[in-house]
Structure formats: C-alpha cells, structure tokens
Amino acid sequence: VGLIGGSFALSLRAAGKVKHIVGVGRGSVNLAQALKLRVIDEAAHVPAAAVKGADMVFLATHAGQVPGIMARIAPALERSCIVTDAGSTKQDVERHAREHLASHLECFVPAHPVAGAEKSGVEAARADLFQNKNVVVTPLPETSSTALQQVEVLWQACGARLHTLTPARHDEIFSAVSHLPHVLAYAMVDQIAGHPEADLLFKFAASGFRDFTRIASSSPEMWKDICLANRAALLQELHAYQALLAKIARFLEHANAAEIEALFQRAQAARSRWIESNQ
C-alpha cells in the first residue's frame, strides 16, 4: 500500500468501482497510516489470508517481492479472482507467473502504470495520480479477454491511457526511456559524492543538476530490483550509451566542434518535438 497501490485504491474508490479494499504490507506503521487516511478498509500482513474472497488482487510491490507473494497467494485465490500487477518490468513478471500462478494464468493481467515518482509510501498516494498517465498492459497468450477487459475498465476509471505491448517489447522500451536514465542519475550523484571535495562540488550544483538527478532520489531497493529484473535489455541500452560516450570523448579529444554541436543539436531538436507533441 504505497504510492502506486494507494493511489489505485483512492482512484477506484473515487470512481465508485470498489466495495472493500484489503491492504497487505510488510510495515505496520504504513498500514496503520493507510487505514487512517481511509485508503484501505482493512489491513493484513499475511498475503494468503488477505486474498480470500477477493474479486481482484493488485500486486504493487518491488519486483524482488513478486515471486514470493505469488507463491503465497496462489493456493488461496478464488477461481475467478483477477490478478494484476504494477511492475516496471514485465518479462520477469511473466516468468514468475508461469512458475507460481501456472493454473491461474487465464485470470492474470500483467500491467505497468507509468506514473512513478521519487516519493514513496501511502502518504504520497493521490486519487489523481493516474490521470492522463500511460498504463501498459502486456497480456499473456493465456490471459482471457474478460480478465483483460476488467483490468482495462478499472484503469480507464482512474483516467489512464491504455496501451498494449508484449512483455519483451515493453522491457526494451522501458530499459531505454526509464531504467537507463535512473542508472545514469544514480551514477552521476555517486560520482560527485565520491569526490574528495564533494561538499564544495555540491555547493555549486544548481537547478540543472537538481532536475537531472531528481530520479536518483527514487527508492534504491525498488530500482535495484528493476535493474536486475530487466538486466538483459538494460545492459544492451547501457552498452549503447557507453559507446556513445566513447564517441563523444573522442570528439572532445579532437576538439571536433562540428560533431559535438551536431549531436547537441539533434538532441535538442528531438526533445523539443517530444515536448511539443506531449502538450
């Protein structure tokens, strides 16, 4: 019951799509807070007990926790209970589902709401978090159209824009536009922090640095899990980026003004087109 799970609960309640919400979590303080904020109606610590009688289960936890939770809820799921998730990586979720929810795949709808934030915990949850945000569903061949539709209806009720991709395609795309930038931002901050005179450097870091590194304030545990869950695609993007930096280093070594400006120009123009198309 963190940012994503809490916001899904608040959105669906605001849309009148839910009756009774059971929140499951590791931390008692967070669950008590979720009850107090009326994000959930009931708190539970044992996943298997919590899913008893549920019409739908929403797995909104770190990638590293998913297989264990799937294994624990599998025997307790109602036959027609829809299971969906919010993971930032989808091939690993498919793999885990095939292992732990093998007899429940018809009702399993992998999904990824693209609405992260560097904040976490239920206190960051908001009923409008998914408004106009992308949600990617990556149905398995076994996923029934009924289950898919039910999950899509709920995300639409949250104001999200739905897209469908295969798990592999999803992971390629997000390794490039999300996972790699997170790695680069963490690395940038770590490089400054590791300088012998880190304090002096941070003193002169300004708003450009602040925005560039905002995502380095994201949860280290969560992002370690994401990077490992999607490491094949991430490594491919990282290697491409390393090759690009090596090329830029050569341009700098040879003071190749034309190539440097051309690259900056291309990037600036591409970003402008993207920003404009988003408005």
Added chain:
Amino acid sequence: VGLIGGSFALSLRAAGKVKHIVGVGRGSVNLAQALKLRVIDEAAHVPAAAVKGADMVFLATHAGQVPGIMARIAPALERSCIVTDAGSTKQDVERHAREHLASHLECFVPAHPVAGAEKSGVEAARADLFQNKNVVVTPLPETSSTALQQVEVLWQACGARLHTLTPARHDEIFSAVSHLPHVLAYAMVDQIAGHPEADLLFKFAASGFRDFTRIASSSPEMWKDICLANRAALLQELHAYQALLAKIARFLEHANAAEIEALFQRAQAARSRWIESNQ
C-alpha cells in the same frame, strides 16, 4: 542581450545602479525586442563603438565569441573601464584576456553567474534571475581590488551570493556538476532519437525522463563552446564517469544485487543531504 545579459541589465536598473545601458548583439530582432522591453537604452552592432565612454562592459556571450569581441573592444576601452564576463568556463576566459586585453588586466574581473536556464534570448530575461543564486568570481593576480569590489557590489545588488575561486578550480568544479550532466543529457536524448523506433520510445517516456533531459534543451551552440573551452577538465570527469558505468555494467552482468543497491543507496542519501542543506 540574452537571458544573462538582459537579466543583469534589468536587475541593475531595478537596483538603481545604472544610468545608460548599451546593448550589443548579432541579431537585430533580439536587440529591437530588448529596446522595446526597456532592457537596454540603446542598441549597437559594433562592439568597439558600443564600449566608447562606458564605465563597465559585461561580456555575456557564448564562449566561442569571447576572444573576437575582446580583440575588437580592446582599442576602444576607456582606461578605467571595468570589463567582466558571465562565462561558464574561466580558464579559457583568462587565456583570451591575456591575449587580447593584456594592457587592461587590472580592470578585468572574470565571473560566472550560476543561473542558467534552458531558455534563451532577451524575452527570458528577468530582474530577479540572480536572486539567491551563486556568482563565482575568479580574479586574476593582476585584477585590482577596486575593480573586483565594483563587480561584487553590482552582483550583490542583483541579490546574488558571491564566491571566489581560481579559474582552474572553478573549471574543475563545474565540469563535474554542470558540464558533464549536460553532455549526459544530450547523449541520452540522442540515443533515444537514434533508435529505429524512436517515436514509440518517446511515447512512453515520462516525467522522470523529462526532468533528466531538461538541460538537453539548452543552446547547442553555447554548450558546444563550453565543452570545448573546458575540455580538459570535462574529459577527466567524463572518463571517471565511463569507468563508473563500466563498473555498474559488471555489477549487472554478475547480477550483483548488493553492490547495485549500495551504489543507489549512497547516491540517494547524498542527494537527500544536498537537497536538505539547500532548503
């Protein structure tokens, strides 16, 4: 008369520190706009003519333009005219000043207002741009204390916080906290833009990507100049970053969860301390 020059003019006028401001520029449209917005009192295209009779000259132009402008204004400067600049790199400015303003070094005060923005042009100029912003002065051994003081008084009138560094020290620090992040952001956008399916990737890029790449909307000409002007220090930081990425790639290849999380953890903690100390 762009973001920096225009904002300096507006701030000083608001503080009652100037009488008559002559704006010099390459573009007639921008200068006409500067006159219309009353940022300047008079527009000029020929630097040597513009500095005649001036008490102070503020060079707020791309690093690549600085030597040419210094050479053109040198013969026309009044004997006691203070010359200062706003360059993001300072060793190259010192080099250019030694070459082109050799007989005027006593009155030369290199400075760097740390208040960039991805916007440019006089229309982006604001009287409060430098409020609570850092301004680094890097006086040369020849710079007179009178000249230094006069420049400091003006920046204080703009609400800036003054710091003093040597040119070399300045360039090391800013290569790490500013120039490298710009290169990384341009490279990231260029990598996505160069993908065979760039449109699909951009479609799923979200707010994390937007903030991470905001500085890639900065002026390509200006940043090409900065990167070249400071390429020795920048290459050193870039090589350190390449080594760090190689280390991260190895962690990923070996699925070394502990090392990945430790690095992310360190970065997140360092960024939190920095953000808190800035508030």
